[in-house]
Amino acid sequence: MNRLKIFSWLFFLQLFCLNAHGQDLRVSASVNKNNITDKDVLIFSVTIEGVRDFPEVPPPESPDFVLISGPSQSSSIQIINGQMNASKTVSWQIAPTRTGQLTINPISIKYRGKIYSTEPVHVNVTTSASSQSRSTPPPSGTPDKQATTGGSEEVFLKAVVPKTTVYKGEELIVSFDLYFKNVRTFGRKKLPDAQGFWREELEAPTQPAITNETVDGIAYRKATIQQIALFATTTGELTIDPMVVDCEVIQPSQRRSIFDDFFGGSFFDDPMFSKTKIVTVQSAPIKIRVKPLPESGQPTSFNGAVGQFKIESKIDTLQIKQDQALTLQYKISGNGNINSIKLPPPDLPNSVEVFDPKIEKKIDKSSGSVRGSVTYEYVLIPRRQGLLTIPALWFSYFDPQTETYRTISTSSFKVKVVGSEDLLSGRSVGLSKTEVSLLGQDIRFIMRENPTWRKSGQTVFSEFWFWLINGFSMLVLIGAITLRWWTEKMESNLNFARRRQAWSKCQSRLRVLQKMVDSAVDEDFYAQLSQAVIGYIADRLGLPLAGLGPKEIEQELSRRAIDSELATKTVKLLEKLDEIRFLPGMTAKQDPKELLSASREIVSALSKVI
């Protein structure tokens, strides 16, 4: 512990001393090769020496070169004879964009206010016969010299697409095939960028299957080392950038000795005994034309899904109690741009409470294509009892294989919602018995017939007929009284009064006579009976009582055209009464009761005619 402390102190002191007398920053730039072909990758390194706190190094900028990867850094501290030498190397992999004598521009490094520059680096780039090896097979008829002679460049990477024209949103599988002869291992250095695409790396097998393939007469071994699925998100010309792979290439022995010939070259060609070399290969960029989806025939329910899909719906129960939760699930599964699928919400009646769906996406990238499913899980709570219909959900997608739009749908559900017992018991507090029985019921249907309209706020009192009828009644009343008053005035004579009082006068007389019949009948009875009848007739007809006998009455009655039978009856009764009155001895033979009732009958008969 103590020793370590001292050591670190010493170390620090030494560094300080170095810093104090050093301060001379040395920068240098270098490349690993000066003569390269136009498809080679160059390692450009900048080395900084002399200081301990290394400044930032900007990347090389040159129009003739393209940056493939980097920067990678390495630093070292060497102490030789007490002299400390610290250095840092920053390196990039760059590739030439053209052939010829190219220059990598100097790099300026700013350190403590001073600017240090590297020297420019010159690189000679030639066109190589094996130049196309990275993107395309070697041109026919010109076998690659290096390849045949066992050169390290006998490996190339090829990006393969099934087609170069796709629809927007269509899945495009890009395979990267490595053609090689003697490669021990490889490492993906840089996955291709693809602007305007949504990229999904497909799962590659850890040990790619190796097949033999002959390219222009040269036998290669081929392995698909990477597959990516691309889904265009815009239209137009898009570029898939190169992929860069480092390969460990087995180099056959350069020294071909007599032993090699002796052993037929087989023994020392064994990779176990060979030297290896890192070769960086890259694929060529690929241009893809992205077409927009056809406008015609696009269904209204289309929402951007491209591929092949199927839809399923699932419901956890078809019978539920009111206010209990129900799970409704829609699942779209298939092959295509699963990630951009959106489902419209189901069209449910507003008696159902719908919660935001739980969306679950599952993407499977192992089968050489993007497959998967999207699940929308809705929680529904029916708030009213009855039959709840969950309508079918329509989903549209574009099938790029047949280049048509397809619309698929789920089945609809009918859910029976029964009244909730809990609700009933919870709410029945304060409800009467009849109200509880109402809880499960629905309102009665509307009335379709409307007999009358009335002006708002108006009652029958503002209707004309009401006042017409009642006004008429009042008029009748007033008219009747006036008429009565007028007639009374006009007839303010005895006759009118006599006529109106005749009945009651006669009746009261007859009542008196009735009493007499019940007790004792005397002579006077017949005279009074005669007077009652004659009086009635006289009053009704307005005749003077004096000198009125049966004869006169007969005349009067016949003059008024009274029913002759009644008239003769009346006259006969009166004559009989006179006879009883004036002829002695007749009284005993008569029955006063019979006479009285006969008189009554006659009077009441007469009252109907006079």
Place this chain on the structure above:
Amino acid sequence: MNLLRTLVLIISLTVGLLAENPAELDSLFEQGNRAYQEENYPEAIRFYESIIARGYESGPLYFNLGNAYYRVNNIGHAILNYERAARLIPNDPNVAFNLQLANLSVKDRVEAPPPFFLFRWYQNFLNLLNMRGWAVIFSVLLLIATGSFAVWLNLDVRRLRHGLKSLFISSGVLSVIVALILFQQYRTQTASHFGIVLSEAVSSLSAPQAGSTELFIVHEGTKFKILDADENWIKIELIDGKQGWVPGTDVAKI
């Protein structure tokens, strides 16, 4: 007799004229019914309300409008319209049923004490006929009373003299009773003293000023008695006797 015939003619003519439904109102009513049957309740409400906006009303109209509001869960308006329907067609069992059902959704369930049975009988008797029916009965009774009185007084019809007298006395007494019923109905129909809360919850204040002490809260659909009203505030009394002022915009008169 000739006079009576012309009178009957005039009456039937005027009644006919007034009872004739304007075709436009009928068509709006039918469109509303169709929208209701197609479960397009907001549309149905629009049609029904447009009839009311034209200044016309009827029992079935208020009933259907109440149904439409019930279907869109607007309990306050549903109850208001059922109550209005009950005002115009008091003894309709459908109106009573739906009103009772809608009242179940009202949060303030203030139970009114059951009315005295005589009063209930009286109310039922009153509601046997609508106002028009009572008005017809009154008019007929009055006509009989005055007519028979006039005949009794002036025409000396010997055979009917006694019958006429009892007729005009009894019909006269009856017409006075019916007139009282009619007057009672007129009062309940024109000057409604009841209202319904339309907003979900309204705080009832101690004075007709915003910011005065809150006494209690009434909820949508609650029926109340109107005690007093000024431009913007209405003094209400609930069935259980609680009183307070609420803003006029949150309630409606039946």
